[in-house]
Amino acid sequence: MERESARYGIVGVGMMGREHMINLAHLRSEGAIVTCVADPHPSSLQLALDLARSLDAPPLVVFSGHQQLLDSGLCDVVVVSSPNMTHFEILMDIINHQKPHHILVEKPLCTTVENCRKVINAAKQRPDIIVQVGLEYRYMPPVSKLINIVKSGTLGHIKMVAIREHRFPFLVKVDNWNRFNVNTGGTLVEKCCHFFDLMRLFAAANPVRVMASGSIDVNHKDEVYDGKVPDIIDNAYVIVEFDNGSRGMLDLCMFAEGSKNEQEISVVGDIGKGEAFVPESIVRVGLRSEGRTGVKTEIANDERIKYDGLHHGSSYLEHLNFLSVIKGEGIGAPAVSLIDGLLSVAMGVAAQLSIEKGHFVTIQEILED
Structure with a gap:
């Protein structure tokens, strides 16, 4: 029996973003569904669409920017797998968006300590959002x-x-x-x-x-x-x-x-x-x-x-853990916190x-x- 679903959006569908798509496809029976992706590069978006078809995944909506993805209302969870130097701006936009989106952000959290601190302080104002850092x-x-x-x-x-x-x-x-x-x-x-x-x-x-x-x-x-x-x-x-x-x-x-x-x-x-x-x-x-x-x-x-994927199964287990957290299945906090990041x-x-x-x-x- 299929469990309650969690709708995912992925920001950045380069190599690692598409790896997340594959991991989440293997978690479909647990309720994970990738509904939309965002990337400013048309070639990356096309690769994501091709991958979704090869995975026999539900139809994928694509956006050129993360703000469009957030405004679409198509997802409740966002995976940030864009280049490192973009993490700060994207994270702040997700955290400050009026609709709450849980976040799994690829490592590193940000490229500077100052920006990491700003993200942590912003996240403290959003107790309705769970943020996990991808130190898988x-x-x-x-x-x-x-x-x-x-x-x-x-x-x-x-x-x-x-x-x-x-x-x-x-x-x-x-x-x-x-x-x-x-x-x-x-x-x-x-x-x-x-x-x-x-x-x-x-x-x-x-x-x-x-x-x-x-x-x-x-x-x-x-x-x-x-x-x-x-x-x-x-x-x-x-x-x-x-x-x-x-x-x-x-x-x-x-x-x-x-x-x-x-x-x-x-x-x-x-x-x-x-x-x-x-x-x-x-x-x-x-x-x-x-x-x-x-x-x-x-x-x-x-x-x-x-x-197994690119990281010997660790990304799969990371998603399995995070999915349990956001669905409230007995785990109260993300395994890898913003302070860890x-x-x-x-x-x-x-x-x-x-x-x-x-x-x-x-x-x-x-x-x-």
């Missing part, structure tokens, strides 16, 4: 399993969190918007807010100061757009100190296609160590008392996932500034700025 790496089955292991106390008090992402370069996006810091917020905001969010979860603490070293060494150096060479870094090391004494470390390389895993996460407590590997979907746990021979390896699966951006901004200045940057100075 939390939902990847091996990562989710490791989060639960850490929360269970199996590893003891967490002291160190190390995250390695060795991957391919940034993909080509519409108008090449993701080639410049002014549009993305910088690589450590655009891409790595995911990992700073996970560090906070594993450490169960808030960041105090950040030290980073990074540069653009291999990718995009021979590209030119409107006379400008891309300035996004393609590799970095980042150290984060937390208010409970634990530390996090990010090792990012975006010219490492020759890697077995794209993400490797290590969490070490005073009792044991846990690891998660993506896309192998493996979790390893070992206790100090049992040594190397006692390390156990498990495959992490989630049988609820109906579509703000702090993940603040950590990325601090890391970008640390590279520029060559010294530790405190989170307090970033939040105060």
